[in-house]
Amino acid sequence: MRADAARNLEAVLTTGARMLADDPSSSIGAIAAEAGVDRRTVYRRFASREELLAAIYDSRLAAVEDVVRAARFTETTVPVALHRYVEGIIEVNRRWPVELTRMRAEPSIQDRRSRLSTEVDAFLQRATHEGFLREDIPAGWASRLLIQLLHLASKEDMEAPRAADLLVETFLDGIGAR
Incomplete structure (x- = not known):
């Protein structure tokens, strides 16, 4: 091209x-x-408009996949990998702010989203096993909380690295192991 x-x-x-x-x-x-x-x-x-919507969603999802790869969930220390992931997702959310609900029904999209969720959940389990997150919180709580904090941080009027600093600190201090 x-x-x-x-x-x-x-x-x-x-x-x-x-x-x-x-x-x-x-x-x-x-x-x-x-x-x-x-x-x-x-x-x-x-x-068609639907093809444009699919391309937008595919681009957003590809950007999230790039962030997950760059975070290096299995090779990097938990705080560093978490910060890389959070900063990257904040940037993705700002660049690709649309969340196209109807695209989630597409089987190929579901598969990609499921793989990403599995990787993040495995990372959060690792964080718990290594003592960074509390073990006494309900299953899935850390993941759901992280998603909400990412949405909040993405809307803040601050640079992505600073927003990531604040989010990671809030996340690890809020449900971090004591």
């Missing part, structure tokens, strides 16, 4: 994610205009 075509595609996808997060009924024409490309350019790439 040519460099300008790649830039245009990236602009359409990230603009679409942002606009659809603000207004789920945003049209392809409005997204194209905001991205600075012609509507026909978008329609040459995506035959």
